[in-house]
Amino acid sequence: MLTSVLFDLDGTLLDTAGDFMAIIQAMRADRGLCAVDPERVRPAVSNGSVGMICAAFDIRPDQPGxxxxxxxxxxxYEADLALFTRPFPGISPLLDWLDDQQLPWGVVTNKLSRFSMPLMEEMGLARRCSALVCPDQVTMSKPHPEPVLKACSAMRVEPKHSVFIGDHLRDIQAGRAAGMPTVAALYGYLPIGDDPALWEASHSVTSAADLRPWLEQRLKEK
Known part of the structure; x- marks a missing residue:
């Protein structure tokens, strides 16, 4: 049975790397530094600003500067957070299908509200999204199940009948801890060295377009 779907934001629902890279390259140029290879930074996107800054500037969080x-x-980023961001290929038709099926969908992210809420507005998704849970809205963020359970409560659905889709181990851990089936989004920002086969997700996809057939099958189950 399927009654709802939850997505991670960066690397699962939206491809935000373009905006992050534009900002990082501008910051490096302003400091007289050459451009950094995007492939050095992209795997760090799921680790937030700390991970991206460390990768782009070869610095540790405890170092001066x-x-x-x-x-x-x-x-x-707050000033220009949706210049290059787009839904991953296959996401827009998937959301249309979920809306047609009257299946509520939401977002559980470790991106703060000050960025997540205006980003969803800019992408035209805020009014369609039935729940948006950010780390500053809970006491424990992913991989703790609290934000996932909060989203399910907001949508008035049982976790076991929902699905959580994410591109990081903590997404799968949070979903599993909440008693939900999980899907590993292998098209996202997978950290270097991570082996998604060890995440113990219920399912995995290499493209967002592959999500609908699996969800359709769960929708048919009683």
């Missing part, structure tokens, strides 16, 4: 870099990055 890190806080200034992170503040600059976040301020630039």
């Amino acid at each position: 890190f806080d200034e870099l992170r503040d600059d990055f976040l301020n630039r």
